[in-house]
Amino acid sequence: MKRYILFSVLFSLWLCSCKEKQPQAPAKPVADKASQHTQGFPLPDVPAMLTTPEQRSEFLANHFWDRYAFDDSLSRSQSPQITEQAWVDYLDLLNRVPLTVAQSALKKLMLKVATHGKGVFTHFTNLADKYLYDPNAPTRNEEFYIPVLEAMCETSVFTETDKIRPQGRLELARKNRPGSKAIDFSYYTAEGMRGSLYGVKAEYTLLFINNPGCHACDEYIAAIKSSAVINTLLADGRLKILSVYPDEELDEWKRHLSDFPSEWINGYDKNATIKTRGTYDLKAIPTLYLLNKDKVVLLKDAPLGLIESFLDAQ
Numbered sequence: 001m002k003r004y005i006l007f008s009v010l011f012s013l014w015l016c017s018c019k020e021k022q023p024q025a026p027a028k029p030v031a032d033k034a035s036q037h038t039q040g041f042p043l044p045d046v047p048a049m050l051t052t053p054e055q056r057s058e059f060l061a062n063h064f065w066d067r068y069a070f071d072d073s074l075s076r077s078q079s080p081q082i083t084e085q086a087w088v089d090y091l092d093l094l095n096r097v098p099l100t101v102a103q104s105a106l107k108k109l110m111l112k113v114a115t116h117g118k119g120v121f122t123h124f125t126n127l128a129d130k131y132l133y134d135p136n137a138p139t140r141n142e143e144f145y146i147p148v149l150e151a152m153c154e155t156s157v158f159t160e161t162d163k164i165r166p167q168g169r170l171e172l173a174r175k176n177r178p179g180s181k182a183i184d185f186s187y188y189t190a191e192g193m194r195g196s197l198y199g200v201k202a203e204y205t206l207l208f209i210n211n212p213g214c215h216a217c218d219e220y221i222a223a224i225k226s227s228a229v230i231n232t233l234l235a236d237g238r239l240k241i242l243s244v245y246p247d248e249e250l251d252e253w254k255r256h257l258s259d260f261p262s263e264w265i266n267g268y269d270k271n272a273t274i275k276t277r278g279t280y281d282l283k284a285i286p287t288l289y290l291l292n293k294d295k296v297v298l299l300k301d302a303p304l305g306l307i308e309s310f311l312d313a314q
Contacts, residue, residue, distance in 0.1 A: 041068065041082050041085075042067040043060070043067070044059075044063045044064070044067060046059055046060065047059065058097050061093060061101055061102060061105040062101075062105050062108070064086075064093065064109075065090075065112075068086070070112075070116040070120050071116055087124075087131065088139065091132070091139050091141070091144065092139075094106065094144065103143065103144070103146065103147045104147070106148060106151075107147035107148075107150055107151050109124075110124065110125070110128075110148050110151035110152070110155075111151050111154070114151065115157075118157045121155070121158075125148065125152055132145035132148065133169070133283075135283055142173050142300065145169075146173050146174070149169055149173060150170065152166035153167050171278070172283075175279065176279075176280060176281075176297050177300065178297050178298065179296065180297055181294070181297070182197060182207070182289060182291050182295045182296070182297050183280070184295070185244075185273055185274060185279060186269075186271075187242070187244050187268060187270070188268055189265075189267050190254060190257055190266070197295065198295055200240050200242050202238060202239055202240040202293065203239065203293050204233065204238060204239045204240075204290060204291065204292060204314075205239070205241075205290075205291040205295065206224075206230070206240070206289075206290055206307065207242050207288065207289040207291060208220070208241060208242065208244070208286060208288055209244050209246055209280060209286060209288075209289075210244075210245065210285060210286035211245065211246075211247060211285050212245065212252070212259055213255070214286075218259070220304065221260065224304065229308050229312045230308065230311065233311060239311070240265060241263075241264040242264075242265045243260055243264050243267070244267055245268040246268075246269045246272065246275050246282060246285075247272070247275070250268060281301065284301070287301045288301065288303075288307060289301065290302065290307050
């Protein structure tokens with residue numbers, strides 16, 4: 001998608017910062033500029049008193065949708081790309097403000113959308129599912145998705161039946177969040193030895209939940225094995241990798257034991273508690289968690305590249 005709305009946002013922020021330096025060439029109102037670039041999606045005017053990028057970004061986070069015609073069904077049915085592109089660029093903007101600001105703005109937006117009826121609310125929740133929840137979405141962000149789920153569970157526009165799925169997703173999303181302690185569990189090795197997540201002693205623990213034999217899992221195994229920063233920390237004893245198989249087909253798991261380096265801890269969830277009790281969200285396999293020595297979650301369901309960057313900076 002073309003990021004024309006984001007361009008308008010950034011350009012408008014730039015205009016605001018340049019007004020005092022170039023009074024001889026006053027900028028057109030922000031909304032006018034936005035309308036020209038977005039073909040019908042006008043952004044709000046940023047108050048002149050907001051002079052810092054942080055202030056202007058926070059204002060836009062809370063007022064981005066002020067001029068959007070939620071009740072105009074034609075704008076959604078005839079030009080859905082305008083709304084969808086606005087949503088994508090709004091998420092990009094939210095990444096530029098503190099998380100608490102972004103979460104508050106998202107929840108207020110979704111509750112506001114709900115007042116315009118179930119149709120438009122469902123339209124926006126579908127966008128949230130697509131861009132914040134879908135495992136394959138590059139914009140996937142559970143911390144942004146949580147306030148959307150909260151709004152879905154709180155609004156009266158959804159029936160109790162409608163709320164069953166978001167309630168389940170919200171329960172999972174609230175588990176093992178960054179900053180909280182990971183839920184402990186037991187595992188068994190191929191030799192029959194029992195261990196636990198909390199029994200892994202290291203400065204960092206990389207929890208790797210996977211189904212060996214799947215294409216994506218094979219790619220992750222190869223990438224982890226070739227990671228310079230991970231191998232350095234493993235050699236120094238600062239990092240340990242706990243690879244866990246959460247399913248019941250042990251013969252398949254045993255056939256792939258040789259895929260894992262001997263320095264990794266390789267086990268399986270004998271009682272399938274991770275799946276049956278929903279202690280970890282397995283909507284996507286494989287999944288990676290980075291924990292500190294106290295088993296506090298540093299990164300949840302994170303891409304390997306992000307984990308490498310985090311560890312490299314330590």
